[in-house]
Every structure is written in structure tokens, then in C-alpha cells.
Amino acid sequence: MAEKYNASNIALEQILNFIKSGEIAIPEIQRPFVWKPKQVRDLIDSLYTGYPTGYLIISQSPNMKLKNGSLSEGKKIMIDGQQRVTALMTAIMGLEVINANFEKKRIKIAFNPLANPENDEELFKVQDNAILRDRRWIADIAEVFKPTFDLWQFVNDYCTANSEINGSELNKILMRLMDIKNRQIGVITLDKELTIDEVTEIFIRINSQGAKLNQADFAMSKIAANTNYGGNMLRKAIDYFSHLAVQPDWYTDMCKDTEFMATPFAEKLKWLKDDREEIFDPDYNDILRIAFMYKFGRAKMRDLVSLLGGRDFETREYKEEIAETSFQKLTEGVMGFMNEYTFRNFVLTIKSAGFVTNKLINSQMTLDFAYTLYLILNADPNIDKAKIKHYVAKWYVMTTLTSRYITSPETVMDADIRRIKERGFLTYFEEVEAADLSDTFWNVGLVQNLETSAINSPYFNIYLAAQIYSGDSALFTNGSKIGDLITVIGDVHHIFPKKYLIRNGWTEKSKYNQIANYTYLDTQVNKAVSDDAPYIYFSKALEQCETKQLIYGNITDLDILHKNIEQNCIPANIIEMEHTDYDSFLNERRRLMAQKIKSYYYSL
Template sequence: IKNRQIGVITLDKELTIDEVTEIFIRINSQGAKLNQSDFAMSKIAANVKYGGNELRKAIDYFSHLAVQPDWYHEMSKDKEFMESKFAPKIKWLKDDREEIYDPNYGDILRVAFMYKFSRGKMKDLVSLLGGRDFETRDYKEEIAEASFGKLTEGVIDFMNEFAFTNFILAIKSAGFISSRLTNSQMTLDFAYTLYLILNSSNQIDKTQIKHYVSKWYVLSTLTSRYITSPETVMDLDIRRISEKGFIDYFKEVEEANLSDSFWKVGLVQDLETSAINSPFFNVFLAAQVHNSDNSLLMNGTKVRDLISIMGDIHHIFPKGYLQKNGITDKSKYNQIANYTYLDTQTNISIGDKAPNDYFKTVFEQCDSKEMKFGNISELSLLKENLSINCIPENIVNMDASHYEDFLLERRKLMAKKIKNYYYSL
């Protein structure tokens, strides 16, 4: 190394963050891909004057402990950090085993920034930490100092045990009890930002915060709000909430996105997919968890239990049965409307039987009381079980020729269940 020449590139302080980003991208084109969070972290770490070096450690250590609580032993070896104001703030993570929301450093920065600055674009954070005055377009030391102060406050509030654990409770109370049901970190980031904003203001009664946070999270998931151009949408949302107040803006967003046509047509179309991690299917499962629904053909075995113990999702029209009858396209037999959480023993008993075969037996066992599939032996319980699992009762007459009709009917029932669930939150 000592015999190699190392190039030094000096950047003009007047360069915009976009120009700096482009330079970094070109220099680093063969290395790891950098993003605005990386630039922000480097800016923070380099600033000893305003405590950026300690702040950087706090962010890194929190994200590490969130995933690996046992790492606290290693962190405690950093004596300098253990004497800082941040160490007591994150000590609680050593006993935390929750995995619904394990934020990385980018998530922590994003949430703290949106919460404290009412902006959504990370490049603005980099500029503010450098002292950028957006009105005069020059750089001022007092802006850099104030920005570091606000960001530090935001990070400390992010790390607060009460706030963090209550946010997790809000998400879980809506039925999202496993990280398998949360497929967008950006959506979680904004939901936590919203929690911190509402918790630090008097916009709504404190007892209603979890209610609105969970509702916003479900709305955002159903409409894929933060999937395409997430920063742009987050920036708009955070500014509108700041300008109009949350309740008024929430009503606007709800009316604009959750019309009758969305529930009756749009959501039904969204459920036409074979993507097992579909956000729409995840919301359906969350609805079942929230309602404490029994799993299909079982009385006492909850969908919640099967998700919690890593139970499997099974086909209502068995895959083997469909393949034998000419439906060999994976995207067809793996439609999410053909999926349900099912007790393993029940699934084994069903095997590759046609729906009009095994469901007929299930109805008959309500008279014979001889259990062959599941454990339901009362007709009223069976009909209720089919209803909560969105299974049309005429499935008892369905074979492979009715598969497409079944899928459409079940999608409509699933969409209706999701609607009722959303408005019950």
C-alpha cells in the first residue's frame, strides 16, 4: 500500500448534493452502491464539533442490537460510547426479541429526519448537515449546528423504548404479528414517523395514536403508497401533515384512495396474483389474525397460531389435483386466492382430492360425527368457518372446471373481508 499512489479529489463546497452524488457514483462505479443515507452517515461521522461521531455510533449500534441483542456484550467494550448520553438510550435492546421492525441505519436516519424536519428527501438532510440555506442558496455554520441538534433529538426520540415498543404494538394490534406479513420497510418507516409526530404533538388524543397509526399503515400497504418513488410521496405526505394537520389530511387521503370502486374492483384485481409476499394477501392474513379467525376446517386452531409457529400455506384446490386436470401453469395454481393457512395433518388428509370430494365429506361428517378432515362436526360452525376463510359454500360442488369461477368469487370475498377489517380498526 505504501508504494501505491492515492488520488485525492477536492470538491467545491458550492456543488449541489446531486452533483456530489454523481461524482461519488462515478468514482464508486465498481464498488458498493452508495445512497443518500451513506452520504449522510459519512457527513455525520466526520463532524466531531457537533457530536456527529458519537451520533454515528449510536445509530450503528442501535441497528446492530435491533437484529442481534446479544451483541450488547461487544458494544459494552466501547468504553467511550458507554459513557455517552446514547448508551442508556439503547440499553433496553439487549433484552428485546421483537422482529417486526428491525431498522437499519438508513431507516433510523430517515425517520428521525422526517419527524424533526418535516421533509422526506434524504438529500436535503445531507445539505442541511452541511449548513445549506435553501432560501439564500449559500452555507451557514449556524444551520449546520441547528441541523445536527435537531437530528440528534430525532434519533434519541426514535430510540425511546416506550415509543418504539408502542409503535410495534400498534402494528401487531392490526394483525401484523410476524415480519413475514410486512413487506415494505419504507411503509413501516413512515408509520413510525407518524407515531413520533402524533406522540409529540397535541393533534389527537394520545389514546387514539395507535388507532390512527395502524390505520395509516394498512391504508399505505393496500395502496402501495411508498413502493413507487417513495421519497417523493413521503415528502408530500410529511409536508401536508405539517400544513393541514393529520386528521384533515388523513380524511383526504382516505377519500381519494379508498372509494367504492377500489373495494369492489381495484382490490379484487390486486388479489389476482401468484406472489406469495403480495401486500394484499398479507393484509388479508392480518385481517384474519386481527379477527382471531380459526383456520380452515378447524375449530380452535387459529390462523394466528399457524403464522406464529411458522405454519405452511396450502392450496384449497390441491396443486397435484389441478396439474392432473390440465392446469399446469404455476402462476395459475399458485394464485393467492387458492391459498389458505391449513393445519398440517388436515392438509395431509386432503392430499390431491378434489374440492367437491373432500368438502362433501366435511359436510357429511356434521351428520356422521366421524372426523376425516379437520375437527368440525356441527353445520353452523362449518358454515361460519367457511365464511371467515372466504370460501364460497358452493365449493362443495366445485371441480377443476370451476377453478376460475372459484378464484374470482374468493377474491371478492377476500376484498370484502379486508374492507370490513380496515373500517373496524
Template sequence: MTEKYNASNISLDQILNYIKSEEIAIPEIQRPFVWKPRQVRDLIDSLYKGYPTGYLIISQSPDMKLKDGTLSLGKKIMIDGQQRVTALMTAIAGLKVLTSDFKKRRIKIAFNPQASEESEEEIFKVQDNAILKDKKWIADIAELFKSDFDQWAFVNEYCQQNAEVNGSQMNKILMRLLDIKNRQIGVITLDKDLNIDEVTDIFIRINSQGAKLNQADFAMSKIAANTEYGGNALRKAIDYFSHLAVEPDWYTEMAKDTLFMETLYASKLKWLKDDQESIFDPDYNDILRISFMYKFGRAKLKDLVSLLGGRDFESREYKAQIAEESFAKLSEGVIDFMNQYTFSNFILGMKAAGFISNKLINSQMTMDFAYTLYLLLNNDTTIEKSQIKHYVAKWFVMSTLTSRYTGSPESQMDFDIKRIREKGFLAFFQEVEEANLSDTFWNVRLVQQLETQVINSPFFNVFLAAQIYEGNNALFSNGTKVGYLITLMGEVHHIFPKQYLRNNGFNERIQYNQIANFTYLDTQVNKEISDDAPNVYFTGAIEHCENGSSLYGNIADINCLKKNMAENCIPSQIIDMDYSNYPEFLVARRKLMAAKIKDYYFSL
């Protein structure tokens, strides 16, 4: 049997030349640049020290689709190693790269010629302001690799600024750094006759140290490689939507893609150029998953990969008709996903339920299923339209409280989608509630779940959503809403002040940072309370209100204060509590928080 690849070594300099001449191309089965700056620094350090950096996998397949929509004939296709090659582009070639947040920028790596491998000083660092002020650091190594770099002049200037450095020694150090470009990189080149499926399969089998591709990546490769059923336009629609959701101003750049602007999809996402909402900015993974669940009634993206390839699950054969139908259905799903009215109303429903900020969203999978459910119910004639938002919000809260989509999300989503189709949503939802939201859940399990110091706990976030939904004011405030503090200026503060607890023996974070000890307060109120014991500052607040004045905030009426304490779940007995009662306070407040969440859920 003939080999499907050959192995060779290519110098880093040659690879950089391939990049500059665009002989190396990036295919659709690759991700954007996702490395952190520190990882770029580590790669340069490994090259400098002569450490192995792994193989690059290159394909010469003539029919693979590239980022610009053209075919790859005559080009070298980077199948594995994009992150490393892109790191070299930005650190050594000095080129800007498009990061995962759709920003073009340089990652600059600095070099310290005075450090050694034996010393504790770092030889390379990611450039920062401190490095720019320190004369011993070469702030950007890309300057040294430019074709017009004058090494003699550079060494002289460096030695003038660093009198303790010997010019001859400095020259040798620079020679070693510049020798990086002669380092040999292992390259595996795949046979040009391999098709996209075989190339993708090889990628799966490679034990790469780079960013691992997931099923959404492979689905995108299937979509982009297809020209017969409009795959390239669909791929762009998905990519462009996720880009615009994060950066609406990018629309002017998108509009330069004249071929795309002539497609059906262009008008469907034009509205995003004016969109400023950020509680749900879906990426390509979310768009694929939601569109697939909604139109196909399945949730496992590996099934989408198979269907786009034409697989018949019953006969296990591959049929062109199935591929064509699958592309058509997915396209319909993506178009419905992008619908401004539908998307905007879903967001409005989530915000109306109290989830006004992405800070309150713990699970993207839970959000994905919520939007899928919205799309499904929007096309269900048995569901009253005015109730859709309420059902979706309620399902989202139930899923969040029970961690429904955090263990094996695809399997759970697959199960839920199929049961909704079989039984109808309302009947299935009733079954789920009866199975998961018993009195024991509300009175015991939820109270236990609130025993955590994780500030981003889903249970604490649902509690905050409940406060926002009910229009609750922050503690000691009449008019400053909790929602306002969350979105604009507020911070959570300790009801039993942190320093007060530490002064009295509660020294561990797990003790004083319990979420039952957190509440949103105006910063000025927090400063006024300082480190007082709760029995001191609550008693003072009550006495002032009884006299018609306010001690903290702007509440000067005792009934208003009691209402304010109740909506923030502050136990009434707090007026008698000091540090010795702290554990008792936590238990009491958790029960009040759980009761508030329960009331909130059943009012949705």
C-alpha cells in the same frame, strides 16, 4: 489550477500490509461489508486471471472522523474500494469481517489447482462442506498466503493425496496463485487539503462499481465529521441502536465504549438489550429518515445533509447557526425515536392490527412513515391519545394497499408530512381516504390486485393480518389460529391441490400458485387432503360434521365448519367444484378476500 489528486499503482501485498498495520482506515462515509460471498470469489478470480479490478480512492484529509472516533491524521482513508479491500482482508489475509448483520466471520475461498481456464470447472469457489471433503480442492487460500507457508511441503502432501497431479506442475500453479499478491492495484490519492464536503462530492462524481452511497450515508458522514455539536456521539447512538435492534446480546460489547456510555444516548437505548421483537429492526437509514421527518417536517434526506452543513434554503448561504440548530433538532428526534415507551407502544399497535411478524411487512418505507406518524400524533394535543394506535395502523394499511410509498417514496412522504402540518392529520387523512378508497377501489381494483402468484404480495399480507386481527382459525381447525401458524410452524397450502391441478392441465406456476388458492393449514391436515379435488374433500368434511365427527382437523360441528370456511373466505359453492371450476373459484375467492380486507380496514 492545481490537481486535486495523483494516480499510482500499489501491489496487493502492499495494500495488505497497510491493512495489517492499520495504515488504511475506514471513514464514516463508508458502509459495512455488504458483498455476498460470491462477489468475493469473483474478485479473487479476476486477480488470478489478471483482469482489472478498478481503482481505490484514498484521502489523506487530516480532519476526517474514523470508525473509532479519532481523527485521521497520518492515515490513508479509504473513500472508494472498501468492499474490495475488505474482501481481500477476509479471503487472503484470513481476517474476520463485520458483516451487515453484525456478525464477525470469515469468507473462505477455495482453489482447485486441477481446473483450468479452458475447462468448465470453476477455479475458485466459496468454501462449503462438499469442498472440505474433496481432496482436489485447497479449502482456504488464506493458508497459502501466510508468512510461514511451506510451499515445498504443501506440494508434496497435495500430490500424495492426488496421485494424478505432477509435483512440478503443481508448483507452477501455486506460484501463479501466490503471484496475486504482486498484482498492481490502481490508487487515486486525493489532496490532503480537501475538506469533508469536497471529498464527499468527489465520491458522488466517481462512477464506482462498488456499493453506492445514498443520502443517508452522506448524512452520517456529516454527523460523524462534526465535533463541535456532538456529531460523533450522535453517530454512535444511531449505529448502536440499529446494531442492538438486530442483536441485543451485543450490548456487552457496546458497554465497553466508556466514552459513549457517559453520553445522554446510552441510557436511552439500554432497554434494547432485553428486546426480542423483530417486526421492526430499523437500520441507520430508517433512524435518520424517521427522526428527520418527525422533527424537521421534511422527508428528503438530501435536505438533511444540507441543513447539517448549515445551509439556509432561502438565502442559499451557509450559516453556523443553522448547522448548530439542525444538529440539536436531529439529536432530539433521535432521542424521541429511541424512547422505549414510544417505540414499544408503536410495535404493540402494529401487532394489535395483525402485523405480528416481519413476514407481513412488505415496505420498510411504509413502516418508517407509520412510526413517524406515531411520533407526530403522540405530540399532537388535538388527537385523543387512545386513538393514536388505531390511526397509525389504519394509515399503514391504507398505504400498503395503495402502494403509497413504493414509487417515489421520498417525494410522497415529503408531500404527506407537509400536508399533515398544514391541514392537521384528521382532515388530511379524510381527504386521502376519499381520493384513494372509493367503492371502485374495494370492489374492482383490490380484487384485481389479488390476482397474483406472488406469495409475499402486500395485498395477501394485509388479508392475513385481517385474519389475525379477527382471531380467525386455520382451515378445518377449531383453536389453531392463523397467527400461530404464521409465527411458529405453519405453511400456506393450495386449496385446489397443486398436483391435482397439474394432473388436469394447469401446469404453469402462474396458474396453480395464485394467492387466491392459498390458505394456512395445519401440515397434518394438508397431508390428509393429499391431492383430492375440493368437491371430494369438502363434501367429505361436511358429511362427517353432519354426523357429529371430523374428517380433517378437529371440527365436528356443521355450523362451526361453515363459520370456519367463511373466515377463510372459502366460497360455499366449493363443495361442487372440480378442476373445471378452478377459474370460477379464483374469482369468487378474490371477491371474498377483498370484502374481508375492506371490513377489516373500517374496523381498525
């Protein structure tokens, strides 16, 4: 059996030169460096003292057939070890890195030749003002590694300033420091014929932490490493969008990247500087996935990795024209994703369906497919544009209710995209709806799904979205909307008060915290209810409609109170209920909640 990888030891200086020359691509240099300065210091200390620093893993792309018929050697891309190598490049080579705030900065590591490790004195430290004032410290070791470094002159100057060390001793110490560049680093180069699945499996087995190689990360590495088809700028566009979506004020910093600002992407991102919406803040994984599904009609990220490498799925060859076309299509997909009109309208679609806060979003995959569907329908001439929001909202709610993209999401999304293309969306939508939303689902399945104590349950979130969509008011209030309580100051409270249930023997947390026992209440109403039994405080609410003296909320009209109780799916006989009725209350309220969700879905 052929070896799947080759292991070797290469001098640190040679590895850094390979990266500097582009022989090995390290795309993470273009992305935020997440290591803390102390981690950089620890790495340098490990190299100096001869401790192991782990393997670097390099994936070699297959040879690609060029348009003239010749073969191009596959590019080598580092898929594990980027942070370590980036740390070395900033500490030893003096290069700037991009930090978590997307600012270019150096991490400077200082060295103290006079330190005695046996007395717990540190040889290396992250440079600070105290070090700059201390003549014992070499403030930046990158100076020592420069080709122009004058060792003889430096030794003379240092010994003059620090008489406790002689030139011979200092020379030996500095030679040991400079010998870091000759340290052997373990490098594992994966065979270029390996599939993405095999690369992923080997990565997991070799990686000491057992971390999973994210296929989107692999795809992004291929994108960033490709300068022929604009991959480096495409990757920046994806990264910058996800950063601006979270921090719009970062736009002024992005503008400092003059090379990027000269690309068509910059204009597409401009609107994000004024965007404060938090419903959908996609990361690079989401952007890449949606752009790929939208333009390629596929959902498996391993296919994108192969296509960007130029793979012909029929002949199993790698061809330049396929790579070129794939980069072009992906760029179009990303540009379509970033379009202000479509993005804002999609967010508006989700919000208008009642999902007014990201607290009600359970699955990012489900949201990703909903936006993909929006883009697909928007480009379909056979779809009535006025109904796109309607279709996307219903599909999002349906797929959330049925957990469609929770198990094996890529496989299911891949099948959905293909069938939408083959049969047309409307025909396929009717088929899925008939199969997944039968009467049995509404009357039995959904009722059973509502039997949970998980407050972040998708079924409870959709119930809340249904209330928001209908403009329902919180219990015992007329005008205090559920949507306002969720987004501002409200909180969920127990209809059968928790202390009341515990006092009467219902001590299991999973029982008294059932979502069917939850409702949104105004804080003052909740305090007034306290730990009373339902039959007590609901009776008082009815009396309030006669006496007109406010005890709970602001409702003094009997018809409005009955409507309010109905809006919140409270059984009509709640006025008679005590702890012995708790189980029957839960069963009835689940049924009412399921009915409300059903009515909501068909009204979208």
C-alpha cells in the same frame, strides 16, 4: 464549463497521514469492516506487485460561514475507498478495526521474503499459527513500517535464522516491501460546490462496479466526521441501536466502549438488551430517515446532507449556526426514535393490527413512515393520545394497500409530512382516505390486485393480517388460529390441490398458484385432503358433522363449519366445485377476500 472534480496521484503514505491527522475524514473506521482478511492480503499483494487498486473518491464540503463572520475550510470526507484505506491502516499502520461483530481486531498480514511467485509460492498470507512457527515468514508487515524499525538488525537476525538468503538480497526485498508506502494512489476530489445529486451521479459514473451512492451513507459520513457537535457519538448510537435490535446479546460488548457509555445515548439503548421482538429491526438507514422526517418535517435525504453541512436553502450559503441547529435537531430525533415506550408501543400497534411476524411486512419504507407518523402524533397536543394507535394502524394498512410509498417514496413522504403539518392530520387523513379508498377501489381495484401468484403480495399479507386480527381459525379447525400457524408451524396450501389442477389441464404455475387459491391449513389436514377435488373433500367435511367421525380437523358442528368456511373466504358453493369451476372460484374468492379486507380496515 468548470471541472466537477480534480484527479491526482498521491503517495499512499501521504494519504494515510492525511487520514491520521484528520485532514481527510474516513468515518467508516467507526463502522464494521466488512472485508474478509484474504481481501486485505490481496490488496497488499497488488500494491507490492504494482497492480492498480482503483480510485479513492473524496467529497469536499463547502466553506462554512462561522458565527464571527469568518470562513471555515470545508472538511474532506472519503465517500469511496473506505474499506481499502481501512485495510491499509490495519495491515500497514497496525491499527485495530471493528469487525462485523463490533469487536476490535487487527488483521495481520505476513510476508515471506523467500517465496518464489514463479513456483506459485505466496508472498503474502493472513497470519495464522503455522506462520508464527515458520522462521521464513515475517509474521506482521506492520512491524516493518514502524518508524522505529531497525532494518540493519532485522536483516542480520533473519539471515542468521535463514541461511539460504544473504543480507544484500534480503535488503533489496525489504526495501521493495517498504516502498509500498510510496505507491501512487489515484484520488478524485469532487468540487465543493457540487450538489448531493451531482455527487451521486459522478460517483456512479466513476465507480467501476456502477454501485449507487446511498444518500443515507453520505449523511452518515457527514455525521461521523463532525466532532464539534457530537456527530461521532451520534453515529455510534445509530449503529449500535441497529446492531442491538438484531443481536440483543451484543449489549455486553457495547458496554466495553466506555467513551460511548458515558453519553446520554447509552441509557436510551439499555432496554434493547432484553428485546427479542423481530417485527421492526431498523438499520441505520431507517433510523436516520425516521429521525429526519420526525424532527425536520422533510423526507429527502439529500436535504439532510445539505442541512448537516450548514446550507441555508434561501441564500444558498453555508452557515455554522445551521449546521449546529441541524445536528441538535437530528440528535433529538434519534433520541425520540430510541425511546423505549414509543418504540414498543409502535411495534404493539402494528402487531395488534394483525402483523404478528415480519413475514407480513412488505415495505420497510411504509413501516418507516408509520413510525414517523406515530412520533409526530405523539408530539401533537391536538391529537387524542388514546386514538394514536388506531390512526397509525389504519394509515399503515391504507398506505400498504395503495402502495403509497413504493414509487418515488421520498417525494410522496415529503408531501405527506408537509400537508399533515399544514392541514392537521385528521383533515388530511380524511382527504387521502376519500381519494384512495373509494367504492371503486374496494369493489374493483382491490379485487384486481388480488389476481396474482406472488405469495409475498401486500394484498395477500393484509388479508392474512385481517384473519389474524379477527382471530380466525384455519380451514376445518376450531381453535387452531391462523396467527399461530403463520408464526409457528403452518404453511399455505392450495384449496384446489395443485396436482389435481395439473392433472386436469391447469398446467400454468401462475394459474394454479393464484393467491386466491391459498389458505392456511394444519399439516395433518392438508395430508388428509391430498389431491382430491374440492367437491369431494368438502362433502366429507359436511358428512363429518353428521357422523362425528373426524377426517379433517376437529369440526363436527355444521354451524361452526359454515362459519369456518366463511372466515376463510371460501365460496358457499365449494361443495359442488370441480376443475371446470376453478376460474369462477378464483373470481368469487377474490371478491370475498376484498370484502374481508374492507371490513377489517374499517374496524381498526
